[in-house]
Amino acid sequence: xTISLIVLSSVFLIxxxxxxxxxxxxxxxxxxxxxxxxxxxxxxxxxxxxxMRLPWIKSTDVWKKVHRLTGYMWMLxxxxxxxxxxxxxxxxxxxxxxxxxxxxIIISLIVANRK
Numbered sequence: 001x002t003i004s005l006i007v008l009s010s011v012f013l014i015x016x017x018x019x020x021x022x023x024x025x026x027x028x029x030x031x032x033x034x035x036x037x038x039x040x041x042x043x044x045x046x047x048x049x050x051x052m053r054l055p056w057i058k059s060t061d062v063w064k065k066v067h068r069l070t071g072y073m074w075m076l077x078x079x080x081x082x083x084x085x086x087x088x089x090x091x092x093x094x095x096x097x098x099x100x101x102x103x104x105i106i107i108s109l110i111v112a113n114r115k
Contacts, residue, residue: 003029027085027093031078034100038074041067052104056112065111070104 010025037050044050046063052070057063077100084092 024085028082031082035075035078038071038078041071041074052108054108057108062112066108069107073104074100
C-alpha cells in the first residue's frame with residue numbers, strides 16, 4: 001500500500017503540473033525495497049517463505065551462511081541502484097542487478113559444495 005500511495009501521489013502531482021521524474025521515484029522505491037529485503041534475509045529461517053530456494057541449499061548451516069552473505073550483497077546492491085538512479089548511470093544499476101541476482105547463486109553453489 002505504501003508504494004502504491006507514493007506512486008499514485010506522484011502521478012497526481014505530475015498531472016497537476018509539477019516537474020517530477022517518475023522513473024527516479026520508482027527506482028528509489030525499488031532500491032529501498034531491495035535494501036529492506038537484504039536487511040531481512042540474514043534473519044530469515046529456512047522454514048519461512050522468503051529466501052533462495054535452490055536444490056543444493058539443503059542444510060540449515062548452508063542456508064544461514066548463504067543468506068547472511070546474500071543479505072549484505074542485497075543491501076549493497078540496493079545502495080548502488082539508489083546511487084545509479086540519482087546520477088543517471090544505468091550501467092551502475094545493471095551491475096547492481098547482476099550483483100544481487102547472479103553472484104548469490106554462484107556463492108551458494110560454492111558454499112554448498114564445501115560442505
